[in-house]
Amino acid sequence: xxxxxxxxxxxxxxxxxxxxxxxxxxxxxxxxxxxxxxxxxxxxxxxxxxxxxxxxxxxxxxxxxxxxxxxxxxxxxxxxxxxxxxxxxxxxxxx
Amino acid sequence: xxxxxxxxxxxxxxxxxxxxxxxxxxxxxxxxxxxxxxxxxxxxxxxxxxxxxxxxxxxxxxxxxxxxxxxxxxxxxxxxxxxxxxxxxxxxxxxxxxxxxxxxxxxxxxxxxxxxxxxxxxxxxxxxxxxxxxxxxxxxxxxxxxxxxxxxxxxxxxxxxxxxxxxxxxxxxxxxxxxxxxxxxxxxxxxxxxxxxx
Amino acid sequence: xxxxxxxxxxxxxxxxxxxxxxxxxxxxxxxxxxxxxxxxxxxxxxxxxxxxxxxxxxxxxxxxxxxxxxxxxxxxxxxxxxxxxxxxxxxxxxxxxxxxxxxxxxxxxxxxxxxxxxxxxxxxxxxxxxxxxxxxxxxxxxxxxxxxxxxxxxxxxxxxxxxxxxxxxxxxxxxxxxxxxxxxxxxxxxxxxxxxxxxxxxxxxxxxxxxxxxxxxxxxxxxxxxxxxxxxxxxxxxxxxxxxxxxxxxxxxxxxxxxxxxxxxxxxxxxxxxxxxxxxxxxxxxxxxxxxxxxxxxxxxxxxxxxxxxxxxxxxxxxxxxxxxxxxxxxxxxxxxxxxxxxxxxxxxxxxxxxxxxxxxxxxxxxxxxxxxxxxxxxxxxxxxxxxxxxxxxxxxxxxxxxxxxxxxxxxxxxxxxxxxxxxxxxxxxxxxxxxxxxxxxxxxxxxxxxxxxxxxxxxxxxxxxxxxxxxxxxxxxxxxxxxxxxxxxxxxxxxxxxxxxxxxxxxxxxxxxxxxxxxxxxxxxxxxxxxxxxxxxxxxxxxxxxx
Numbered sequence: 021x022x023x024x025x026x027x028x029x030x031x032x033x034x035x036x037x038x039x040x041x042x043x044x045x046x047x048x049x050x051x052x053x054x055x056x057x058x059x060x061x062x063x064x065x066x067x068x069x070x071x072x073x074x075x076x077x078x079x080x081x082x083x084x085x086x087x088x089x090x091x092x093x094x095x096x097x098x099x100x101x102x103x104x105x106x107x108x109x110x111x112x113x114x115x
Numbered sequence: 116x117x118x119x120x121x122x123x124x125x126x127x128x129x130x131x132x133x134x135x136x137x138x139x140x141x142x143x144x145x146x147x148x149x150x151x152x153x154x155x156x157x158x159x160x161x162x163x164x165x166x167x168x169x170x171x172x173x174x175x176x177x178x179x180x181x182x183x184x185x186x187x188x189x190x191x192x193x194x195x196x197x198x199x200x201x202x203x204x205x206x207x208x209x210x211x212x213x214x215x216x217x218x219x220x221x222x223x224x225x226x227x228x229x230x231x232x233x234x235x236x237x238x239x240x241x242x243x244x245x246x247x248x249x250x251x252x253x254x255x256x257x258x259x260x261x262x263x264x265x266x267x268x269x270x271x272x273x274x275x276x277x278x279x280x281x282x283x284x285x286x287x288x289x290x291x292x293x294x295x296x297x298x299x300x301x302x303x304x305x306x307x308x309x310x311x312x313x
Numbered sequence: 314x315x316x317x318x319x320x321x322x323x324x325x326x327x328x329x330x331x332x333x334x335x336x337x338x339x340x341x342x343x344x345x346x347x348x349x350x351x352x353x354x355x356x357x358x359x360x361x362x363x364x365x366x367x368x369x370x371x372x373x374x375x376x377x378x379x380x381x382x383x384x385x386x387x388x389x390x391x392x393x394x395x396x397x398x399x400x401x402x403x404x405x406x407x408x409x410x411x412x413x414x415x416x417x418x419x420x421x422x423x424x425x426x427x428x429x430x431x432x433x434x435x436x437x438x439x440x441x442x443x444x445x446x447x448x449x450x451x452x453x454x455x456x457x458x459x460x461x462x463x464x465x466x467x468x469x470x471x472x473x474x475x476x477x478x479x480x481x482x483x484x485x486x487x488x489x490x491x492x493x494x495x496x497x498x499x500x501x502x503x504x505x506x507x508x509x510x511x512x513x514x515x516x517x518x519x520x521x522x523x524x525x526x527x528x529x530x531x532x533x534x535x536x537x538x539x540x541x542x543x544x545x546x547x548x549x550x551x552x553x554x555x556x557x558x559x560x561x562x563x564x565x566x567x568x569x570x571x572x573x574x575x576x577x578x579x580x581x582x583x584x585x586x587x588x589x590x591x592x593x594x595x596x597x598x599x600x601x602x603x604x605x606x607x608x609x610x611x612x613x614x615x616x617x618x619x620x621x622x623x624x625x626x627x628x629x630x631x632x633x634x635x636x637x638x639x640x641x642x643x644x645x646x647x648x649x650x651x652x653x654x655x656x657x658x659x660x661x662x663x664x665x666x667x668x669x670x671x672x673x674x675x676x677x678x679x680x681x682x683x684x685x686x687x688x689x690x691x692x693x694x695x696x697x698x699x700x701x702x703x704x705x706x707x708x709x710x711x712x713x714x715x716x717x718x719x720x721x722x723x724x725x726x727x728x729x730x731x732x733x734x735x736x737x738x739x740x741x742x743x744x745x746x747x748x749x750x751x752x753x754x755x756x757x758x759x760x761x762x763x764x765x766x767x768x769x770x771x772x773x774x775x776x777x778x779x780x781x782x783x784x785x786x787x788x789x790x791x792x793x794x795x796x797x798x799x800x801x802x803x804x805x806x807x808x809x810x811x812x813x814x815x816x817x818x819x820x821x822x823x824x825x826x827x828x829x830x831x832x833x834x835x836x837x838x839x840x841x842x843x844x845x846x847x848x849x850x851x852x853x854x855x856x857x858x859x860x861x
Contacts, residue, residue: 027122030189039182043175050171053311062151065307072303080185081296087123089496090130097134100524100611101141105148107630108560111615112149114626124422124497131489135527142531142561146546149557157552232543241552248544248551252535 028085038079045072122286129290133297136260140301143253147308150245157242162312164229165250166220170310173216174302180209181299184268184292191275194282203272206295210265217258221251250309257301264298267291317832319728319825339424342826344431345410346726351435352402353795359393362386364788367750369767371781373774380767384453385468387765389445391456392473396480397438399707400569402715403576404487404522405434407722408515412491414819414826415509417500417835422493426486433483440476444469455765457566460547460558464539471540474533481526481533484572488522491515502837509817509841510599514579517603521568521575525611529565532558559621563614571610573707574674575603577714578645581667584721585649587815588664589656590851592842595648602641609638619687620694628687635685642678646671661813662736666717669744673709677702680755695765698758701751709747716740716794723798724808728824731801739797743790749783814847 049068057064078084083094151158187202228235229247236244271291274280280288320342335343366386369376378386409427413420421427445451449468452458463470495516499508508516535558538544545551547558586593593599615623615631649671658664680702683689693699724730753776758764762773769777811820818835819826 029192030185032186032189035182035185035189039178042178046171046174046178049307049311050167053167053307062312065311066304069303069307073300076181076296076300076303080181080299081293086126086130089127093134094130096520097137097524101138101144103612104138104141104528104564105145107612107615108145108149108557109152110630111556111560111618111623111627112152114624121422121497124493127496128423128426128489128493131492131523135485135489135523138524138527139531142528142564145561145564146557149554150552153554154552232545237545237551244545245552248546248553251542252538252544252546256534 028082030079030082034079038075042072042075045075122289125286126289126293129293133293136297136301140253140256143249143256144304144308147249147253150242150249151312154240154242154245157240158246158312160240161243161246161250162309165310166223167310169216169220170306173213174306176209176213176216177299177302180206180213181296183209184295188285188288188292191280191285191288192282196275199275199288200272203268203275207265207268207272210261210268213261214258217254221254253305254309257298257305260298260301264291264295267294317823317827319823320828321825323828337428339420339428340828341409341413341420341424341427342726342830344427345406345408347431348401348405348409348434349726351438352398352406355393355397355438356402357795359390359398360788360791362390362393364784366390367781367784370769370777372778373771374768381453383767384765385451388452388455392441392477394707395456395569395573396477397434397441399573399711400480400484401434401487402711403580403718404484404491404515404518404572405430407511407580407718408487408491408576410726411722411819412512412515413494413498414822414830415512415817416495416498417503417818417831417837418494418498419829419831420498421490422498423490427490430483430486430490433479433486437476437480437483440472440479444472444476447472457562458533458536459562460536460539460555463536464547471537474536478530478533481530484522485526488519488526491519492523495519500835500837506597506600507837507839507841510582510593510596510603511576511579511817513600514575514582514603517607518572518575518579521572521607521610525565525568525572528561529569532561532565535561556618556621556623559618560615563617567614567617568607568611570703570706571606573711575606577670577674577711578603580714580718580721581649581670582645583815583817584663584667584717585652586842586844587721587813588659588661588667589653590659590814590844590848591652591656592840592844593648594651594654595644596840596842598644599648602644605641606638609634609641613638613685616685616690619690632685632687636682639678639682639685646675646678659814661720662731662733662740663717663721663813665737665740666713666720669740670710670713670717673705673713673744673747677705677707677710680705693758695763696758697754697762697764700764701754701758704751704754709751716743716791719798721813722819723801724812725819725824725826727801728808729801729804730806730808730812731798732804735793735797735800739790739794741790742793743787746783746786746788746790750780750787751783753777753779753783814844814851816842816844816847 045068049065052064052068053061077094083091183202183206187199187206190196190199190202224230224247230236231248231251236247268291271280271288274287320340329337335347338344338347365377366383369378369383369386409421447469452463452466452468452470452473454463454466454468454470458470458474463474495508495512535546539547545553547553547555549555582593582599613631613635615627616635619628619632680698684693684699684702720731720736757773757776757780760773760776762769762776808824810822810824812824813820816838818837821835822830822832
């Protein structure tokens, strides 16, 4: 059995800073939603959401400090999800 | 069993489980993407009928609770049991508030005859029916996950109180935390997709 | 050497005696055996239903059952075979039993979760039985549960669909367990390129199980929701698109065919080198092709939908991608055949089944290209050609790999050897029956006989009669094979530690293995298929006495 390296300990301050960023991004995305940006509405909202999710993953969920197995497999999952959505559009977008 | 001490392994197992949850919701996001492509205008008018403020409030609640759960892990590792318990209880409370908000939101929509197979939706534009159909399925399934997450938090709370979770043995708390963050992650996407498509 | 108790005989801890010692066990070997009996039960049921279907089709018009029963029967056959036999068979039985041993460890990573998977499996099976007799009877939708029919029909779709949901969960948790075990519990001396190929194939399978199964879970849940609340997500009248159901369904179910076949390929990759007494040709190529199949298999789901009315662009793209999947599969077949080239082959029942596998699976794979090419598919889509094709891959492939695994590992699991002569006869009967059963279906399909129809035109009578005769032979052969295995318990011809001259770790432990698998520290070989020691021992005339 491999011995565990003790897991990274997140300080309260780091966590609070992440929370502050997340709340700020939420404010921005709500604020922006009152402005009509035409075709950019959805991409911008999703872009901000992805940024928020990245922060949650990296710090709250410690992904930044995990080993390769979890990092790589997480990316594979996201890749598979992207395939699921995009390949469906081979059909839907060309009907 | 010797692997009880292999925390990395337990975490890998938990992450693998989270992947299945991500893909589970992923199937619904496939539907959302396709229908958004088919009915962009109906989705916009559907989104306008949802209350942005309640949505934003729920987002803030979940984000804060995510922070408190993460902090409770830090607390237990620093041996401050009371702080950890307090943070967990607060996170649980956030879950309750979230569900109460959701309850009123759904109730309000039901009141206005907007629910699956209702007169208004059946006779209205097809895209809006799909929009609200997805809204109920996704937020409903998400609500179920909130309840499961709260259960896990409650169990962790009891374990911390009983001393079964300690500064050097916190896998259960950490996994509950991961689950709770996942619930948060999904909501972070649900919020703009339903409340902010304008 | 002190007496070593096998895991069957190890005294149970207090409070865990008798049947409880099995029902509450965390031992991966006991769970493997428990899966074995449950899976064999379902296999026999579904085999019998399939046989009755063929009897029904033997003559024009009604032969033994009504059209309604026929519809439910082919659904029942499909649902049981897919969800209760083909998907769990090899991973749940042999994976549970041998994956930890091949990795040189004492159990899977989450033993309690493993027990839960077994209960989910049993519960799913129970729900399927209940759905037979309640609220409208078993569905008549086919195992695909296509909307809008599955939402509209009066039969007991929700319960059956829920059973499939539960079974999916069981399969997912097994996959989760295997991945974690491979990552965290491998013997210290075992690097990634020293893992036996069977375990490698299970690892690749586990990823597909884990990432694809949730898609079917949500799809099946949506069917239940649709029936309960009439949301209309797949109902064109309400703005839905029924084709999306098919997309979601195949997004899981196509990768699922690789969940079904990959472990079978792993079994063959163990058997061929063992009886060739030769290192497997292209170990790394097989490993990479397993992972390649897992990835490529996830990109091709819509090739089940060429005639559904999806866009021509999608037909083109998915057809192209489908051809790519053939490459890693061909790499494996090439490696197996090359392993046998110029080898000193020893014929045994497991090898015979493995050879039949290679032949039948190749036919299945090549006819798959006929279906994967959009042009030819339009001609044979939803005909008996398709039925024959997937039975060649799933039955001739996974089924025969399962039989090969049964014969290969039976002496290890139970410590007893079966009768070889009966095993050969059974294999021959089953293979000949198989050919007479399914080859006529290829021809019928090309002539245009649709699948899932209760009745047919007079010009198809000859082919159907032939298929029924072949079906009888096949049924008898398989029954004989199963009886032969069961009879080995009566005769109890004790098997040695290593009856075949295998080199992976399971052949270094007693048969049946003791509770903690290894009596001594496992000796992990530099290269997993190094037969030099076995050959030296055999040349010295001490076959079967090889100990590490």
